[in-house]
Amino acid sequence: MNKFLILFRWEMQPFVIPELISCCEMFDINFQIENKEKLINQGIQTPLLWINLPDEESAIKICSRAILIRAIYKIFSDSETFETLVEDLQKKSENEISEMMSNFNSYRIDVINSGKKLTQKHTVETIRKLSFIPFEANHKTVSLKNAEVNFVLINDFFDPEQPNNTSARSIKHVYFGRQISMGQGELKASYSLTERLYIGNTTMAPQLSFLVANQALAKPGTLIYDPFCGTASILISCSHFGSYVMGSDINYKILHAMINSRSKNVKRQKINLKNNKYTQKLSADQIPNIKNTFDQYKMLDRFLDISLVDFTHNCWRKQIEFDAIVCDPPYGLREGSKQLSENKKNLSDQEPTVRSSNYFPAKQQISIPSLIRFLIIFSAQHLKINGRLVFWLPTTSHFSYKDLPRHFCFEILAYSHQNITSNLVRRLITMKKVLDFDPNNSKHYKLINDIENLNQNQMKFKIKTKSKSKSKSKSKSKSKSN
Amino acid sequence: MKLITHNMLESRVKDCPDDKRFPLGINATKVIEQKVVLNKQFIINILTKIDWEVLLEAIKQIGYNEKIELPLEIPVEIEKDDDLIMKIHHALLEIEIIEGELICQGTGRKFTIKEGIANMLLNSEELK
Numbered sequence A: 001m002n003k004f005l006i007l008f009r010w011e012m013q014p015f016v017i018p019e020l021i022s023c024c025e026m027f028d029i030n031f032q033i034e035n036k037e038k039l040i041n042q043g044i045q046t047p048l049l050w051i052n053l054p055d056e057e058s059a060i061k062i063c064s065r066a067i068l069i070r071a072i073y074k075i076f077s078d079s080e081t082f083e084t085l086v087e088d089l090q091k092k093s094e095n096e097i098s099e100m101m102s103n104f105n106s107y108r109i110d111v112i113n114s115g116k117k118l119t120q121k122h123t124v125e126t127i128r129k130l131s132f133i134p135f136e137a138n139h140k141t142v143s144l145k146n147a148e149v150n151f152v153l154i155n156d157f158f159d160p161e162q163p164n165n166t167s168a169r170s171i172k173h174v175y176f177g178r179q180i181s182m183g184q185g186e187l188k189a190s191y192s193l194t195e196r197l198y199i200g201n202t203t204m205a206p207q208l209s210f211l212v213a214n215q216a217l218a219k220p221g222t223l224i225y226d227p228f229c230g231t232a233s234i235l236i237s238c239s240h241f242g243s244y245v246m247g248s249d250i251n252y253k254i255l256h257a258m259i260n261s262r263s264k265n266v267k268r269q270k271i272n273l274k275n276n277k278y279t280q281k282l283s284a285d286q287i288p289n290i291k292n293t294f295d296q297y298k299m300l301d302r303f304l305d306i307s308l309v310d311f312t313h314n315c316w317r318k319q320i321e322f323d324a325i326v327c328d329p330p331y332g333l334r335e336g337s338k339q340l341s342e343n344k345k346n347l348s349d350q351e352p353t354v355r356s357s358n359y360f361p362a363k364q365q366i367s368i369p370s371l372i373r374f375l376i377i378f379s380a381q382h383l384k385i386n387g388r389l390v391f392w393l394p395t396t397s398h399f400s401y402k403d404l405p406r407h408f409c410f411e412i413l414a415y416s417h418q419n420i421t422s423n424l425v426r427r428l429i430t431m432k433k434v435l436d437f438d439p440n441n442s443k444h445y446k447l448i449n450d451i452e453n454l455n456q457n458q459m460k461f462k463i464k465t466k467s468k469s470k471s472k473s474k475s476k477s478k479s480k481s482n
Numbered sequence B: 001m002k003l004i005t006h007n008m009l010e011s012r013v014k015d016c017p018d019d020k021r022f023p024l025g026i027n028a029t030k031v032i033e034q035k036v037v038l039n040k041q042f043i044i045n046i047l048t049k050i051d052w053e054v055l056l057e058a059i060k061q062i063g064y065n066e067k068i069e070l071p072l073e074i075p076v077e078i079e080k081d082d083d084l085i086m087k088i089h090h091a092l093l094e095i096e097i098i099e100g101e102l103i104c105q106g107t108g109r110k111f112t113i114k115e116g117i118a119n120m121l122l123n124s125e126e127l128k
C-alpha cells in the first residue's frame, strides 16, 4: 500500500465519502482510510484526506470517475508550518531526492491554499523559497504550460470552527508533493445546461446527475434505467461513463420535446442555442429533443430507448433486470407526481394522429410514500443482485437514518444530504440489492418500516397544498444551490 | 423503439388474458438502423433474459428476416461465436422502429410508436 493525499471539492461535502467508496468499488480497488466508519457517518471535516492505495494506477482510476475530487497527490513531505516543511525537505536523503526527480523532464510548482485566499505575491514568494530543491541540478526545466509533472505546495488553512470567517484562519498544515491525477470536476462545464440542446425545468444540474451516475456504478456494458427520465439528464451522465441507458416517463410533451417554452430555463437555452455551433449544423428535422441531445454529446451509440410509461402501471416483463435504477422521482416540488387516474374519465380514447392533437390520459396524484414503496419493490424485482437503486428524496432537517425506507432485499449504502432551504434537505439514497426477490414471500411486497407514517416533519412533500408561486421559488433556490 | 425493448415489454391492458400479455405484435412503418457500441459480455448476459423465439418473430414482423439470419436456437457455446454475437447485437440494439404500433395479442389494443417512442400509456378503463 502507498499513501496518497486527496484534495476534495468542499461544496458537496456529504457526498464526498460515498463517491470515493463507489469509485473504489467500480475498479475493485482495495483502499484504507483512517476512521472510515466515522467518515462514512459524519462526512469529512476538512477537504484533505490521506488514503492508502495499492499503487498510482489506482489513484488515476479513481480520478477518472470522481466529480468531487480535485486531485490526488503523492506527498514527499508534510509538516505543521512552512519553515519546518522546508527543514524536512532539506534533510531528504539522496535516494528520496532521486525518487522525487524520476520520470520527467519538465515541471511546474503550484501553490494551493485550502480554506483561505492569499495573494499572487505570496504564491510567488513561496515558490521562490522552494528554489533550494535541486530541480536544476537534476536537469529539470520549468514549463508553465506543458509541464509533465505538477509539484504542489498545499497550505491547509481549513478550520471547521471558523466556517465563515476565512481571514481569521491560521495555517494548520503544509504539504509538498506531486500531483498524480485530477478529478472530473470539469464535467460540470462540458455538460453545462446552457449549452445543452434539450432541457426542461426538471433537468438536473450536471454535477448532481454525475453524482447519481457514480453511485449507480455506471460503466460500459451495464444497462441503467430511469423510470422518471424527463429530459434524461441523469441518463446522460450514466451514458457518459459508458452505460447503455433506457428511460421512461408519463409526460408525452417532455418525451416528444413539446414542453412549454415559457419556462425560464428553456427560454435561456433557446437564446444560447442561437449562438451554438452545434445547432448551426443541424438540419431542419433535428429539433432539440432527447435523442439529439445524446447525439450532441456523441453518445447515441449508448442510448437505447425512451418510452411513455406510467411507472405505477408499468409494463416491464417480470424477467427483465437492470444493473442500476436511477431517478429523481416526482415529488411535486417541480413536477407533480402523477398516475393515470382510475376513476376520472379520460380526456380522449383516441390515439393522436397528428402531432398537435395528442393523447393525454387523465392523471391523478399519488402519495409520495406510496411512490417510494412502489419504486423500491419494483427495484427489488428488476435489479440484478448487487445492482443499485439510486434516487433523490426530499426531506426536512428532522429526517434521520431511522426514517430511511428499508426493504429485505436491500442494504442502504449512502444517504448524503444537500441543504436546499433552511428546512428542505434533499437526500441522495443509494441502496444495493443483496437478496433475490422472492415472489412467494409477502414480506417482499412491503417495506420494513412503514414510511406511510412519516409525516411532514420528516419528509417535505408538498403535493396538493402548495401554491404555484411557492413551487417556483423552490426550484429557483434549487438551481442556485446546484 | 429497439427490439431489445420490445422483448422487455408486455401488455398491461385489464382485459388481456395473462398468457397473451407477451409478446406484443409489431406493425412497423418506418425502421432505421443506428450504430450502437458492441459489448460482448452485455449481449451474452442479456441473452439469459431475452425470449429468443420472440426476437426471431419480431425480426420477421419488421421484415428483416432476410437481412439478419439467426439460428432457431441460441448455440450452447455462444461466447465463441463472435459473428453471431455481432448479429444478435445488431438485431437487439441497432434496429429501431421509428413509426408503427405494438399490438396487444389479447385485446387488439394498439400502442403507437412515434418518433421512436412507444406510447404504453393506458386509458383509465384499461387499468387493472
Ligand SMILES: C[S@@+](CC[C@H](N)C(=O)[O-])C[C@H]1O[C@@H](n2cnc3c(N)ncnc32)[C@H](O)[C@@H]1O
Binding pocket: A200, A202, A203, A204, A227, A228, A229, A230, A231, A232, A233, A234, A248, A249, A250, A251, A254, A309, A310, A311, A312, A327, A328, A329, A330, A331, A334, A335, A336, A337, A338, A339, A340
Ligand atoms: C423530478 S422529474 C425528473 C426529471 C428528470 N431527471 C429530467 O432530467 O428531466 C419527475 C418526472 O417524473 C414524471 N412522472 C410523474 N409521474 C409519473 C409516473 N406515474 N410515471 C412515470 N413518470 C412520471 C414527470 O413527468 C417528470 O418528468
